[in-house]
Amino acid sequence: MTHRTAWTSHTGTLPIIEGTVVLLTVDRLPSGGTARPVWLWWSHPKASSSEVDLIWQAFLRRFDIEHTFRMLIQTIGWTSLKLRDPAAADRWTWLVLAAYTQLRLARTAVADLRLPGERPAPPERLTPARVRRGFRNLRGKAGNPASAPKPSRPGPGRPPGQRNHRPATCHNVHIVTSTKPPNTPKRPKNSANPRPRRTG
Structure with missing residues (x-):
């Protein structure tokens, strides 16, 4: 086992954390293909059979939630x-x-x-x-509970040439700056040994 981010300051052998490991296998997918087994780990070391069933069902339920969010967005x-x-x-x-x-x-x-x-x-x-x-x-x-829209003309808007006196509020998005080192300065040209020019 390798050291993870949470154990970067730990020295020596990593401790053993007790839990329950669940092997989730699927005989066949709805599309007809085969799926590889999935190992699930729970921090509860003494899980009953009913709790194990609840764990793998909750894991499968997350796919429905992810598809819902993807449909709402896309x-x-x-x-x-x-x-x-x-x-x-x-x-x-x-x-x-x-x-x-x-x-x-x-x-x-x-x-x-x-x-x-x-x-x-x-x-x-x-x-x-x-x-x-x-x-x-x-x-x-x-049926449509709303009434039919009334015909109207658009507003005059801002006159041409006049600037917007109410700019949009800019919120701080906490942009992380790059940690790359600054550019190294260019080497000055050696005037004592100029590059020879091709003639002819």
């Missing part, structure tokens, strides 16, 4: 807007969660538009990504 656009006000960021987060909730609630109301190679799934087991494919057909049939 598909619904959670981080696409560059918001300046923290309150606006909170409102946008609630709007993204409302859109995700609509995809969850519309599972039984849309048709399963499967891609080539995907297996059919019952309506109650459709993922939000598969619901999103058929949501465009459902959106036209669903």
Whole structure:
């Protein structure tokens, strides 16, 4: 065993930390391939069988959480807007969660538009990504609680040539400076031995 960051100041043999090791194996993946076994370690040395089952189920549950965050970011656009006000960021987060909730609630109301190679799934087991494919057909049939937008003209805006007197607030992002050594000075040219020039 090698020294880790938490044990950089430790000298001598590393201590033995008791725990429970769980071997997680999968017979086959849904795609038909095989998966390598995964070793899980828990700091509880005397885990019961029910606790071991809870550990590997919680480990698999994290994949659902990771896919949810990836859909919120890549598909619904959670981080696409560059918001300046923290309150606006909170409102946008609630709007993204409302859109995700609509995809969850519309599972039984849309048709399963499967891609080539995907297996059919019952309506109650459709993922939000598969619901999103058929949501465009459902959106036209669903009612809209908001009224129709009123026609209006855009505002005059800032006059041409006038500077913005309310610049955006710049927040400190704590940029870590580089630890590279400064550039070494260039060697001065030796005037006593000039480089010969090619003639002819």
